[in-house]
Amino acid sequence: xxFLSLNKQFPFSLNHLSSGIFCSKNAIFSVPKVIVCFxxxxxxxxxxxxxxxxxxxxxxxxxSIVVSAYNGPLTxxxxxxxxxxxxxxxxxxATLRDGKIxxxxxxxxxxxxxxxxxxxxxxxxxxxxxxxxxxxxxRNYEGTVSLGAGVDRIQLIxxxxxxxxxxxVTEAEAxxxxxxxxxxxxxxxCRTYLYGHIDRHENEGFHLCDEVHxxxxxxxxxxxxxxxxxxxxxxxxxTDRTDSKPILAAFHSNCGGETESAQNAWQNSxxxxxxxxxPYCNSSPSARWQKTISLDxxxxxxxxxxxxxxxxxxxxxxxxxxxxIPNYTVDKFIMPVRQIRTDWQLRSTFFSIAVExxxxxxxxxxxxHGVGLCQEGAAEMGRRGFKYGEIxxxxxxxxxxxxxxxxxxxxxxxx
Ligand SMILES: [Zn+2]
Ligand SMILES: [Zn+2]
Numbered sequence: 001x002x003f004l005s006l007n008k009q010f011p012f013s014l015n016h017l018s019s020g021i022f023c024s025k026n027a028i029f030s031v032p033k034v035i036v037c038f039x040x041x042x043x044x045x046x047x048x049x050x051x052x053x054x055x056x057x058x059x060x061x062x063x064s065i066v067v068s069a070y071n072g073p074l075t076x077x078x079x080x081x082x083x084x085x086x087x088x089x090x091x092x093x094a095t096l097r098d099g100k101i102x103x104x105x106x107x108x109x110x111x112x113x114x115x116x117x118x119x120x121x122x123x124x125x126x127x128x129x130x131x132x133x134x135x136x137x138x139r140n141y142e143g144t145v146s147l148g149a150g151v152d153r154i155q156l157i158x159x160x161x162x163x164x165x166x167x168x169v170t171e172a173e174a175x176x177x178x179x180x181x182x183x184x185x186x187x188x189x190c191r192t193y194l195y196g197h198i199d200r201h202e203n204e205g206f207h208l209c210d211e212v213h214x215x216x217x218x219x220x221x222x223x224x225x226x227x228x229x230x231x232x233x234x235x236x237x238x239t240d241r242t243d244s245k246p247i248l249a250a251f252h253s254n255c256g257g258e259t260e261s262a263q264n265a266w267q268n269s270x271x272x273x274x275x276x277x278x279p280y281c282n283s284s285p286s287a288r289w290q291k292t293i294s295l296d297x298x299x300x301x302x303x304x305x306x307x308x309x310x311x312x313x314x315x316x317x318x319x320x321x322x323x324x325i326p327n328y329t330v331d332k333f334i335m336p337v338r339q340i341r342t343d344w345q346l347r348s349t350f351f352s353i354a355v356e357x358x359x360x361x362x363x364x365x366x367x368x369h370g371v372g373l374c375q376e377g378a379a380e381m382g383r384r385g386f387k388y389g390e391i392x393x394x395x396x397x398x399x400x401x402x403x404x405x406x407x408x409x410x411x412x413x414x415x
Pocket of ligand 1: 208213
């Protein structure tokens with residue numbers, strides 16, 4: 001096990017971060033900053049050093065997969081010290097059979113192994129994976145990919161440099177073409193999640209999975225702005241001011257104009273996840289949604305959930321949320337809006353209801369649970385020139401930005 005320890009040689013404070021840690025004048029490197037920045041962005045340069053182990057296609061139970069050399073030859077190391085090369089443009093086919101991984105190449109040569117490790121000459125060499133059973137999209141991975149014979153699958157693990165992992169997650173979750181300061185805020189959120197959950201899959205032999213259970217990760221980051229944003233915020237995470245632990249850095253697509261408290265969404269009060277009025281996300285496409293349900297279906301739904309319809313009175317089923325409120329109320333019947341959202345698969349809990357022509361019309365705002373950082377609002381703040389620190393403190397209250405190596409966080413190690 002490796003414990004991150006206080007490293008006094010890592011001299012950065014918030015003031016330095018906006019210009020990039022290694023590019024700041026107080027940085028530990030005495031080389032001119034232009035050269036340092038250049039070296040850091042060279043393909044193949046190991047950006048940080050720590051490897052993150054990520055399980056790929058984690059819920060797919062991959063049985064057969066094509067591994068190909070995309071932009072350079074790959075070395076395959078198998079049990080018993082066997083080693084061979086996949087030439088650029090060539091591929092091997094791997095399938096799980098009788099508890100082993102059977103490999104065949106284009107010449108039809110076969111072999112069976114417990115475990116294989118595939119890697120290129122440097123970290124910019126891509127290992128391209130394309131699961132064929134079950135079929136899944138092809139993805140490109142940097143670093144090392146290992147294939148292990150599991151009970152019900154080929155266990156695919158990407159050992160990837162932390163910075164490249166953060167860049168990949170940031171792109172998978174926020175897309176390309178956003179402002180640099182927004183990406184910086186996102187990279188801090190991704191890193192906070194990473195260190196807050198670094199032991200989540202420890203018993204399975206890796207740190208995190210590649211799906212929303214942990215953080216979406218689809219391999220190599222291609223966005224030009226993203227890796228520099230990772231480098232500029234390197235090592236920084238968000239902690240709760242009250243206990244100095246990594247925060248639950250919740251985020252969502254669009255809050256609809258007001259973020260939701262963790263208390264309302266999850267019955268879990270957190271001092272940094274409190275409602276914020278957000279003027280920045282209103283013009284984005286997912287700011288508004290609408291759903292129409294017949295009044296009969298709506299009443300049937302309410303009755304099924306315990307509502308007692310009185311045929312002798314005229315009932316008003318309408319409902320208004322100018323600000324977020326936790327419950328829909330009709331007569332004395334109360335239903336949490338989050339349950340309505342789940343049952344009808346609505347985009348958000350932030351909706352009003354009008355009765356029109358024998359229907360109830362739900363007019364909603366935002367997309368997602370609404371807690372924490374509103375991604376479309378934050379992207380707009382970045383576009384308008386806000387700094388990443390301002391973006392973060394707008395959505396998260398009572399938090400600190402701290403270097404992760406000043407905290408006692410246990411990082412599991414695997415072999
Ligand atoms: Zn997971
Ligand atoms: Zn918003």
